[in-house]
Every structure is written in C-alpha cells, then in structure tokens.
Amino acid sequence: MRKLLVINPNTSASVSALLQTHVQAAAGLHVQVRTVTARFGAPYISDEASYAVAAHATLDTWAAALAGVDEAPDAVLIGCFGDPGLLALRESSPVPVTGLAEAAFTEAARHGRFAIVTGGERWGPMLQRLAQALGHAPSLAGIHTVAPTGAQLAADPAAARTLLTQACRDAVRQLGAQAVILGGAGLAGMAAALQPGVSVPLIDSVLAGAHWALRSHAPPSRRSKPGFDVPWDKLSPELTALGLQP
Structure with a gap:
C-alpha cells in the first residue's frame, strides 16, 4: 500500500481533519493517508509573518513525522494553499513533495x-x-x-x-x-x-494536491534519505537529528 504524508502547516486540528477526509477520499483505499499538524505557529496562515513561521513549522512537522517510523511515505503534500516551505522540503526529501x-x-x-x-x-x-x-x-x-x-x-x-x-x-x-x-x-x-x-x-x-502527490511525477531527488546540508542550533530534536552533525 502506498503512503501519503499530508502536512498541515497551521495548528488547527479541524483543518487537519478536513484534509484527512478529503485527501483520503481522493486517494482511495489503496493509499494510506496520514495527516499531521504543525506543532507551533498560527491557527490560520493569513499574512507574511504567519507564512514565514509556517515554513519552519512545515519542516519541523515533517521531521517529527518521520521520527520513529519504519516506512517512509511515498510522497508528501503540504496542506496549505500557499505551500510554505515547499522548496526547502523538496530539497531535503528523498520522495516527491508538492503543495496545494x-x-x-x-x-x-x-x-x-x-x-x-x-x-x-x-x-x-x-x-x-x-x-x-x-x-x-x-x-x-x-x-x-x-x-x-x-x-x-x-x-x-x-x-x-x-x-x-x-x-x-x-x-x-x-x-x-x-x-x-x-x-x-x-x-x-x-x-x-x-x-x-x-x-x-x-x-x-485539495483534490488537485492529492492527485498530483499520488502521481508522484516530480523530478527524482538527489537524496537517498531525508536530511539537511547544514547543522542546526537550538531547533527541535527531530530537525537537529536530520542536520549535519558537527
């Protein structure tokens, strides 16, 4: 069964529930959809400041979702119409990444x-x-x-x-x-x-995001596993673990 990780970059659980329902319905029973919610940031992204924080939250949520998971997702969908953190996450992920x-x-x-x-x-x-x-x-x-x-x-x-x-x-x-x-x-x-x-x-x-992510036609990643090309200082343990170690 294919696995799709959906990241809600805001802190609203109701938005995550809506994403889970509609993306799973679009994906069908042959795909396991897992929606995760940002651990910090704004309940709703509505301006430049909340958008900037949401980009960080997207990376943090992705790193936390991967921690302790036996099987990585086959694709990642950023569940915000604005795609905060899209290019950074795409650079860091070994699987296709898109946003709404x-x-x-x-x-x-x-x-x-x-x-x-x-x-x-x-x-x-x-x-x-x-x-x-x-x-x-x-x-x-x-x-x-x-x-x-x-x-x-x-x-x-x-x-x-x-x-x-x-x-x-x-x-x-x-x-x-x-x-x-x-x-x-x-x-x-x-x-x-x-x-x-x-x-x-x-x-x-949302349906467009689900269909694109499931087709997974993004260019191949240069990475074989998740990671960043810089060390991190004073970020979450999950982000730090994926950064370069001193």
Whole structure:
C-alpha cells in the first residue's frame, strides 16, 4: 500500500481533519493517508509573518513525522494553499513533495489562463510571488481575494457559497479566466458545489494536491534519505537529528 504524508502547516486540528477526509477520499483505499499538524505557529496562515513561521513549522512537522517510523511515505503534500516551505522540503526529501497551490496551478494551467479565488486579502501578493517562483506567472490571469479568511469561510458554508460563487463569476468575466482555482484547505469540497454556477472548470486545490502527490511525477531527488546540508542550533530534536552533525 502506498503512503501519503499530508502536512498541515497551521495548528488547527479541524483543518487537519478536513484534509484527512478529503485527501483520503481522493486517494482511495489503496493509499494510506496520514495527516499531521504543525506543532507551533498560527491557527490560520493569513499574512507574511504567519507564512514565514509556517515554513519552519512545515519542516519541523515533517521531521517529527518521520521520527520513529519504519516506512517512509511515498510522497508528501503540504496542506496549505500557499505551500510554505515547499522548496526547502523538496530539497531535503528523498520522495516527491508538492503543495496545494503548486498542484492546483499545474492542473488549472491545462485549461489555459487561470484565476485564483481565495479568502484573506493579504494572500494576493503572496500568491502572486509564489506563482512567479514556480513558473506559472504567464498562465495566471489574476487573483481575486475575498475579505473573510479561509477559516471564516469554512465556518459559514452557506454564506461562503454565495460569496465565492460571485467571486468566481467575477474572475471569469473580469479576468477572462479559462479556469478558476478555489484555493484553501478550509474550502476543500466546495468547488463541486459551486461548479454549476460557474461557466469554466473550478479546481479544488485539495483534490488537485492529492492527485498530483499520488502521481508522484516530480523530478527524482538527489537524496537517498531525508536530511539537511547544514547543522542546526537550538531547533527541535527531530530537525537537529536530520542536520549535519558537527
């Protein structure tokens, strides 16, 4: 049986539960999905500071998840639409690593130019920067953020559906998008409910992440085992154990 490790870079157990449910459903019974939650950081990642801390938390959570485990996962999925720590974890892991945003960008780009709809106004420039770094800027028609955060949207699904449906329609009309990504771990499962009201394909970032991770088509890693190329000072025991020893 294949094993998929899902890392929730925030400290919200409810988000981890949502990820576990939707990723396992997408993966099927032939894959064992294990979702782990950050040991420190913000309950919800919504600005540059919480994003920076989440990158550290992603690495720490990964190292803790590997400690004492007999079998390593076959792939790792960062369960945040923003992929904090993605490139660092990919550099350090012997198995393929992706995040919700990268996977959704890849899937949406198959339809042509795409837009992003997500919660939290500060995510706009952060996602623009990520798309540029991952080479998807030419395909990105634009980013439409709504004021409530993903956590607030998940807490009121009925109001969220109304708000997000209109945001997706606006993205199609105003930006000329040929696909729209509904981004955010807290919005898992909503794209299917909104799709009848939107004229272009809606991409669920959580399902996109699960499908990409399971295909595991990332370039081969140069590593045969997990590790870092520097020694660590005053970090968690699990991170320290994977660093170079003095």
